[in-house]
Amino acid sequence: MVGLNLEGVYVPNVTPFDAKGEIQYEALDELIEYWISAGVSGIVANASTGESPYLNREELTEMLDFIIEQVNGRAQVIAGTGAMATRETIELTRDAKNAGAEAALITTPYFFHPTEVELYNHYSRVISAVDLPVVLYNVPKFTGYSITPKTIAHIAEDCSGFAGVKDSSGNPGTMAEIIRLCGNRIACLSGAADMFLPTLSLGGKGAVLAIANVVPGTCVELYNAFKNNDIAMAGKRQHTASHINNVLITSFPQVAAIKATLNKMGYKAGVPRQPLLSLTEAHEIAISEALKNTKLY
Numbered sequence: 001m002v003g004l005n006l007e008g009v010y011v012p013n014v015t016p017f018d019a020k021g022e023i024q025y026e027a028l029d030e031l032i033e034y035w036i037s038a039g040v041s042g043i044v045a046n047a048s049t050g051e052s053p054y055l056n057r058e059e060l061t062e063m064l065d066f067i068i069e070q071v072n073g074r075a076q077v078i079a080g081t082g083a084m085a086t087r088e089t090i091e092l093t094r095d096a097k098n099a100g101a102e103a104a105l106i107t108t109p110y111f112f113h114p115t116e117v118e119l120y121n122h123y124s125r126v127i128s129a130v131d132l133p134v135v136l137y138n139v140p141k142f143t144g145y146s147i148t149p150k151t152i153a154h155i156a157e158d159c160s161g162f163a164g165v166k167d168s169s170g171n172p173g174t175m176a177e178i179i180r181l182c183g184n185r186i187a188c189l190s191g192a193a194d195m196f197l198p199t200l201s202l203g204g205k206g207a208v209l210a211i212a213n214v215v216p217g218t219c220v221e222l223y224n225a226f227k228n229n230d231i232a233m234a235g236k237r238q239h240t241a242s243h244i245n246n247v248l249i250t251s252f253p254q255v256a257a258i259k260a261t262l263n264k265m266g267y268k269a270g271v272p273r274q275p276l277l278s279l280t281e282a283h284e285i286a287i288s289e290a291l292k293n294t295k296l297y
Contacts, residue, residue: 006187007205008041009219011212012049016270027268038216042076054273082107097132107137133163153181166191193245197238247290
């Protein structure tokens with residue numbers, strides 16, 4: 001059922017909000033053109049960088065519809081459909097299929113920490129309920145736990161609709177073990193910029209990176225250099241990606257830092273939706289200083 005080629009660079013798009021918390025679609029359209037012109041393989045709508053936990057079901061559907069229409073077949077569109085409960089996850093995944101998404105990115109359920117048996121049951125039920133390729137999203141910094149490579153491999157063995165995994169653990173051992181166990185059956189994608197080149201070197205297929213909102217070209221150049229066996233150039237691009245990741249993702253609040261940087265670059269990324277807040281002026285100055293040699297603005 002899968003038949004989906006997942007490789008290259010994917011952007012988990014930001015959601016531009018105005019000061020009242022309303023989505024600014026004209027601004028998003030401009031950003032979509034920026035990302036596609038850089039050569040990304042796809043856009044992941046309604047993911048964590050897009051503040052999906054703060055979007056209601058109507059907004060999630062509206063956002064996905066808009067992105068699919070604007071992309072117009074020029075790149076893949078994957079929809080984030082993860083929720084705390086299996087039932088809701090199935091409903092959101094059906095919404096994504098009906099909208100025309102090419103796959104669903106499903107985070108491991110959060111708040112409660114399910115057992116490995118419960119996680120297997122969760123994904124197998126969603127995959128069997130909806131005829132849409134599923135990418136499992138392992139993001140322990142947001143969920144508080146990490147699914148084991150063994151359970152991922154178990155799902156890959158039993159579920160034909162399981163297309164890939166996005167691992168944001170940042171742990172080289174975890175990624176290596178996932179690829180060893182099931183890299184021949186599913187696409188293994190890094191969700192951590194520091195792990196992009198290491199993931200490719202281990203046999204992974206690409207990455208879904210928050211920093212690709214800001215530097216899609218750098219990320220695409222890294223991927224292309226690796227594919228062309230120009231490891232020296234890939235290493236240079238990894239140095240840049242890791243530095244930007246350290247500034248925007250590790251050192252400051254992720255969503256606010258990405259939006260502030262895009263705003264300074266001349267795009268209209270807006271502000272985070274509350275309870276998240278914009279950066280302080282001091283933080284914006286610190287980011288500008290840290291990125292002054294990257295020629296972003």
